Amino acid sequence: MQSFLQFLIVGLGSGAVYAMFAQGAVLIYRGSGLVNFGQGAIGTLAAYVTFVDLQQDRGVPTVPALLAGIAVAVAVSLLFQWLVLRPLRSAAPIVRVIATVGLLGLVQAVVVQRYGATTVSVDEYLPHDVWIVGGVAIQEQRVWLVAISALLTGALWAWTRYTRTGLAISASAQNERAVQTLGWSPNRLAAVTWGLGGGIGGLAAVLVAPLTGLSPVGLTIVVTIAALAAALLGGFSSFPLTFVGGLVVGLGEALATRYNSDIERWLHQSQITGLNRAAGFLVILVVLVLRGRSLPLRSHVADRLPRLGSGVVNARGVLIGAAVTLALLFGVFGDSWAQATYVSLATGVMVLSIVVLTGYAGQLSLAQWALAGIGALAAGQLVRHGLPVELAIPLGVLITVAVGAVFALPALRTRGVNLAVVTLGLGFTVSEVVFANGDYLGDGLDGGTRIGPVTLFGLEVDAVNHPHRWAVVCLVAFVVIALVVANLRRSRTGRRLIAVRTNERAATSLGISVVGVKLYAFAVAAGIAAVGGILTAFQFSVIKYDRFDVFTSVSQVGFAVIGGLGYALGAVFAAPNAVGGLGSEALDALFGLGGWITIIGAALVILMLLANQHGIADVVVRHHRGRAAARRAETPVELAEAERVAPATLRVAGLTVRFGAVVAVADVGFEVHPGEIVGLIGPNGAGKTTIIDAVTGFVKPSAGTIHLDDAAVHRLGATRRARLGIRRSFQSLELFDDLPVEDNLRAGSEAGASRISWLTDLIWPVSRPLSPTALAAVRGFELEEHLRKLPGELPYGRRRHVGIARALASGPSILLLDEPAAGLDEAESRELASLIRELATERGMGILLVEHDMPMVMSTCDRIVCIEFGKVIATGTPDQVRGDPAVVAAYLGTAEPESESEPEVVDAGEGRAPAMSES
Known part of the structure; x- marks a missing residue:
């Protein structure tokens, strides 16, 4: 004691x-x-x-x-x-x-x-x-x-x-x-x-x-x-x-x-x-x-991230770059420069793992170098126990992929800087508990793992005796993985990653599994980091793990920022900054400052952020991006006719939502049938958006049931509900601002793609045209001229249309619209009302419409449900609700209008007071 x-x-x-x-x-x-x-x-x-x-x-x-x-x-x-x-x-x-x-x-x-x-x-x-x-x-x-x-x-x-x-x-x-x-x-x-x-x-x-x-x-x-x-x-x-x-x-x-x-x-x-x-x-x-929370709250504002590259591969540039590197290696470089080359290339592979995880998926991890060490340890132990290097390396990568998925578990309930702190601690834990314990490492000298000289397919390639050969091995690995990362960027899977990076709530509403995307991103990034760690560790006959420290993990993120966090090409510009890399060799040869590379590299991170937050790659490709966008804009889009959706009825009964002691929604029930538009109205703070959140799975109800036809969905997550045909729009838009309009629509229609695409997209990404349903939405909302533009480049009204079209892209049976006319003028509201009516009439879609624009609600909806303080106070046809004393009191504060004219409903949210009559 x-x-x-x-x-x-x-x-x-x-x-x-x-x-x-x-x-x-x-x-x-x-x-x-x-x-x-x-x-x-x-x-x-x-x-x-x-x-x-x-x-x-x-x-x-x-x-x-x-x-x-x-x-x-x-x-x-x-x-x-x-x-x-x-x-x-x-x-x-x-x-x-x-x-x-x-x-x-x-x-x-x-x-x-x-x-x-x-x-x-x-x-x-x-x-x-x-x-x-x-x-x-x-x-x-x-x-x-x-x-x-x-x-x-x-x-x-x-x-x-x-x-x-x-x-x-x-x-x-x-x-x-x-x-x-x-x-x-x-x-x-x-x-x-x-x-x-x-x-x-x-x-x-x-x-x-x-x-x-x-x-x-x-x-x-x-x-x-x-x-x-x-x-x-x-x-x-x-x-x-x-x-x-x-x-x-x-x-x-x-x-x-x-x-x-x-x-x-x-x-x-x-x-x-x-x-x-x-x-x-x-x-x-x-x-x-x-x-933590699996999904952020409605009030959460997603962090903006540096710009993304397109993922388009310049085949000629790749071939020229590889040929020049080989020519320098075997025609100019001595052993020290060959060593600097393979150090830089291994670092470039590490940076590519950060591009996938942080650049594409938005998950700021400071543990990638620790995962690289896990890959080196796993492969090294397999070699030590007699497996050939050709088999040990892929097995070591697969083992690290599994560990990377474990590292992803905190990301399922944390995000942003909290995740960065957590991964920093996890990396430190691995360094202190695993890499510092000789029992885990083997019988090498000074707590290392003895693997002997490395031989690949019968050819000696160990870096000590054959630095040029090992540089070629690193070059091949770097080029292959860079192509994989570029493929991922322009694939269906890449769009899922970017959707989650930009807005987790919006991605979930489209049926994209945020959990699956995060696990996938961590796993793929861990596999790439393992390759970088193996390339670094297998340079010597005994693997030493003191180099896989937390500080290097932090430095790698800085290198990725210098090169361009959202670009596969960024790894090319980031790699020379590695300690012992080409930058060190050049500084030492020219100025005798090779020992200062750490200080210079850290200073470059700060200077690059001040000069261009998107990295060197962004500066290099900016004018190419403009020309490519112009060429894509000239490509015509072949539109399609609207198709009827699979009919389904939404039934909500006894819905109750509590936030602590506050009852936000109390015993609410309604139905939305195929081809029917149901309006959900009420004063600000009445609980309308909370009802949409509860129906779509973003809020867990305290009581009540939700059925889609005969299937109970109230116990399902938001992703499952979206895939079953319940889609929504957001009052605050929540578009994927990093993706052009076309890819926003693709994200809305590809969520249910085959799981095999998670693997095939790494090797052979297939660019499929927009689905007929998505093309019909393009036609209906007149988005043909805007498909290749980013949402931020559009006027507000068009951005509203993009949000609705994205929700429509998969042809949902039930569509929940949260104030779709907010911010639109009278003409735009009438046009939107006509489009919504068309969705119900011609496509058989059931629509729940939350809106403050009373002329739009009264002229568009078949039935209306009015709520106040989370409770239903009236339901019926527009004519029945228009004259209901409880509805008038809820909006005007009195059940008796001051004159014999039609009562008005004050729109507290938009500062308007539209007449509660058909216009």
């Missing part, structure tokens, strides 16, 4: 420091809406300045040195906010997040270059007596750390809750414009939070340095992951919960250390390292996943 308490006390001290780092990150997030991945690196720099530059080299006393070190952290944070983030204010959120990843890489590289990679011990300066209480030794230093962290937490909580500046900082992250109208400058508020957040990180670093010593990589990465994990528990908003999160991480580390030997015996392992660093993070990971 005493030993247990002793470890708890140690864990509380470490957890308190993690909490301090996390509080700085939370403060920055509350002020700018941005997670700072560079928080730990800035703190590490402050600690080195304090204890090496000032105390050790110049003999500065402790207190002035501490203050100076913290001031350095404040200055670096302010400079980064002013020089980088301020110009990127309007950039996509992922771009700004990656800018902080670039900050992490840059500061980390500077610290390594300036101070070296060895650990530096630091003398204790806080009171460090040992108190014996009940036989338990309590270190006074740990008590001080907990007290300082608790006081800091209380001060930050009170400041942001009770002061005008603190409240303005929190409000600025939600709505900068609103804060500006109150006289606050968002730039100054962001500067305040970044300065204070950086200073808090510096304070935490100088406090923890005597406990851990100074290590550029260890202190930065361990603290960053622990602090971000603590901030996750606090939702990047609550200082008290973040403090608790830090303590949880610290206690987890301490208890894992305490019971490490018991775990080793239970698992029958002689030695397991790294569990202490992973335990606390894994606890918070479980909490985060349980707290």
Whole structure:
């Protein structure tokens, strides 16, 4: 028991420091809406300045040195906010997040270059007596750390809750414009939070340095992951919960250390390292996943991502590029340049995995290099046990694909920057628990896996003795995988990935499985990463796993941004930035700066984001994209006649939806028959959109049943319901802005494509014409001239039409339209009403219409259901509902009209008061 308490006390001290780092990150997030991945690196720099530059080299006393070190952290944070983030204010959120990843890489590289990679011990300066209480030794230093962290937490909580500046900082992250109208400058508020957040990180670093010593990589990465994990528990908003999160991480580390030997015996392992660093993070990971959602809320705003390439392969360019590379390899390059070539090509393969996962699918993962190491480990172990390399490599890739699917599980309930933090922690866990344990690695020297010289199909290709041959192997692998990635981009599967990247709710409404897409993206990206890891690891006869560290994973994302996150071609421009790659070789040959490639590469990430957020590939192909679009625009579209849909009746009975204690919908029932238009009307906040959400599976009802003909669908997910023939439009449009109109329609009609396409699209993507149903929608909404345009290039009315046409593309039996006329003028509304009537009359579609435009509702609908406060107050034909006193009261606030004229229904949502009569 005493030993247990002793470890708890140690864990509380470490957890308190993690909490301090996390509080700085939370403060920055509350002020700018941005997670700072560079928080730990800035703190590490402050600690080195304090204890090496000032105390050790110049003999500065402790207190002035501490203050100076913290001031350095404040200055670096302010400079980064002013020089980088301020110009990127309007950039996509992922771009700004990656800018902080670039900050992490840059500061980390500077610290390594300036101070070296060895650990530096630091003398204790806080009171460090040992108190014996009940036989338990309590270190006074740990008590001080907990007290300082608790006081800091209380001060930050009170400041942001009770002061005008603190409240303005929190409000600025939600709505900068609103804060500006109150006289606050968002730039100054962001500067305040970044300065204070950086200073808090510096304070935490100088406090923890005597406990851990100074290590550029260890202190930065361990603290960053622990602090971000603590901030996750606090939702990047609550200082008290973040403090608790830090303590949880610290206690987890301490208890894992305490019971490490018991775990080793239970698992029958002689030695397991790294569990202490992973335990606390894994606890918070479980909490985060349980707290997450499979689909984002209606209020969720999807992050914008950098532009996408077309995926069109320039065959001549590929052949010329490969021929030039081969000519240089065997006609010009010596061994060192051949080595640089295969290092760059292996890195290019890694970047392609990030293009698939982050560029195409929008899943920001910082664990790809760890998956590359898993691939190298799996293939290496198979070779060590006697399998030929030709068989071991594909098997190793398949094993990594399965592991990649496991890594995808958190992505099913988290997204955005939360997912980035989770994958960073998972990668760190693999590095600490797997790659640092000799029992898992084999009998190689220094904890490696011995594979011997590599031979492929009877030809010796090992990189040590035959660097040019290994470069050719890497070139072939790179070209093949680049073609696979390009194929994926322009395929049906690629459209599914991009749909999920752009808008998960809209993708689900079309029958696209968000779960399936995410699992697929992680699996394919993991397989590609495994190839990159094998190409890297098989360069030597003994695989060493220290290169598969978390920091390299972070760097790889930066390389992908430099090249072009949404382009397969981007890997060509990203690859030379690898340490030991062609960039290093060129810098060394020309300027003697090969050792500075890490700093230069990190700086390039930031400079590229400032110059062009879409990468070098986007700049190179921009004019080609314009010419190709012009050629495609000239291609005529052969339209088709409308087809009748499969008839089905929607029956809703006793539908009740609760959000906590609030009853949003209460015992609502109605039916929609084939060829019938049912209007659902009511004041704003009556629950109309919630009913659509419940019918389509986006909200789980508390009670009630939903049937499509005789089939109960209320227990099915939104994807299944869409595939059965229940489709919807969205009040807020929610188009796939990264795809042209034509591909928006394809996404609406291809969701039920054969599962074999998940594989065939990697090799031979087939471009099929739009379905007859989709073509009929094109004709009906007059979209012929707009098919090759992006939705953002269209006027608002046309974008409305695209949203409805996309929902129609598969020919659904039931169509639910959520305020389709919002924002349209009178003429456009009449035209839309005619089209909706045609869908019911000529195609036999059952339509539920939610709309505030009363003339449109009264002239279009066969029956009307009126709700107020989630309850049905009237139902019947337009004439019956028009004169119902309860309906009049719901809209006007009185059951008795002031004159004998027709009552009017005030449209609170659009600011109109259209007469409740047919026009």
